[in-house]
Amino acid sequence: MTSGIASTGWTRVLPGMTPRRVLVSGAGVAGPALSYWLGVHGWSTTVVERSAELRDAGQNIDVRGAGREVLRRMGLEDAVRAAGTGELGTQFVGDNGEVIASFDAGENDTDGATAELEILRGELGRLLHERTRDTTEYVFGDEVTGLDEHADGVTATFRQGAPRTFDLVVVAEGVTSRTRSLVFPEADIRSLGLLVAYLTVPRTAADTDWWRIHQASQGRAVTLRPDNVGTIRATLSLLTDVRGIEDLDRPAQVHVLRRTFADAGWEVPRVLDALDDAPLYVDAVGQVRLPSWHRGRVVLLGDAAHCPSPITGMGTSLALVGAYVLAGELAGTADHEQALAAYETRMRPYVERAQQLPPGAPGLVHPRTRTGVRALRAAVGVAGSAPAKRLGSLLGAASFASPPAEAIDLPHYPVPVSA
Known part of the structure; x- marks a missing residue:
């Protein structure tokens, strides 16, 4: 277990006041982003992470709209751009790799299936950690096992560390959060009937800097995406009603993937070959x-x-905006109930918009029949044609698959003057 510096590092607390103490469970994107903004407002934050070290893995994510504005206010936009994957845009490819349609990366805060700011999840996590490690206590290799609320706060028990009491506990984990289940056992995880295997494969001379998508019928799709570290991020996705594959051990998962995608064509053999290592x-x-x-x-x-699913492209933006709003509302009042209610009131319409799936998703890009594959390719071929793109530009239409990333007015929360 390792820990960062156990100090707020800020001098913005008024004389005689004790910084309010917050425990954040999860050191991905949302947790460190919240730690940054709480620190700005003079709060003391501890982030506990179950992994033994900062997770540097993960696939491509994008930051759009209000999420990008939050990065600007953190002074991180340029750093994120510099650490980007360099993805040029999105291409649908045929059985032999021929390009059926191309959609360039967005040129503003919102547009495009490929956003202007594309970065690996681990890279964004690293940047957020670097920005907060001197002002936040980070505890790696431990996790919350119990939460006991009382008049003075919440006492958290840990798998390894001694119990500690905090004014507030924030659960910033993933979809299947263990800590959430301690307080919200009724959480509804709605399956979308889609299984996705994520892996990293060696880059070859045939690879490009485009996000390439290939449909193989029977509800299967394969994607290859560039990164900034010299490899390729691949996915194998499958429409299926079968549950529990994600819980199998690795050999069983590899067996299922190889059998399912054996005849999927295109670059799939090299992806399947990489499954062993x-x-x-x-x-x-x-x-x-x-x-x-x-x-x-x-x-x-x-x-x-409120995970919206990777299909929406909005998870990272929601995490950044939610962290900003939660910290700002908490800083504005000593009444935590009032602050948390205000956080929900401001965020919920944005989340509800973000959770609306694109029309036909996920089935639209996972056709079950060869006829369906041909129909999809014909449709994207038309949408990607020069006349269609010109018409979309004239009508002011958003680019292909642009999510509602700007559907919230970000407030400017007052920041205390340094003492």
Whole structure:
């Protein structure tokens, strides 16, 4: 277990006041982002992470709209751009790799299936950690095992560390959050009937800097995406009603993937060959729905509260915006119930918009028949044609698959003057 510096590092607390203490469970994106903003407002934050060290793995993510504005206010936009994957845009490819349609990366805060700011999840986590490690206590290799709320706060028990008491606990974990289940056992994870295997494969001379998508019928799709470290991020996705594949051990998962994608064509053989050695994560894609994101002094943030699913492209932006809003509302009042209610009131319409799936998703890009594949390719071929793109530009239409990333007005929360 390692820990960062156990100090707020800020001098913005008024004389005679004790900084309010917050425990954040999860050191991905939402947790460190919240730690940054709480630090700005003079709060003392401890982030506990179950992994033994900062996770540097993960696939491509994008930051759009209000999420990008939050990065600007953190002074991180340029650093994120510099650490980007360099993805040029999105291409649909045929059985032999021929390009059926191309959609360039967005040129503003919002547009495009490929956003202007594309970065590996681990890279964004690293940047957020670097920005907060001197002002936040980080505890790696431990996890919350119990939460006991009382008049003075919440006492958290840990798998390894001694119990500690905090004014507030924030659960900033993933879809299947263990800590969330301690307080919100009723969380509804709605399956979208899509299984996705994520892995990293060696880059070859045939690879490009485009996000390439290939449909193989029978509800299967394969993607290859560039990164900034010289490898390729691959996915194998499958429409299926079978549950529990994500819980199998690795050999069983590899067996299922090889049998399922053996005849999928294109670049699939090299992806399957990499299954023996490549880091592999298999996920049953779903959305998290809850009628409330807080209970007493415990509040949910990011995917633990409202995962929209990777299909929407909005998870990272929601995490960044939610962290900003939660910290700002908490800083504005000594009444935590009032602050948490205000956080939900401001965020829920944005989340509800973000959780609306694109028309026909996920089935549209996972046709079950060859006829369906041909129909999809014909449709994207038309949408990607020069006349269609010109018409879309004239009508002011958003680019292909642009999510509602700007559907919230970000407030400017007052920041205390340094003492």
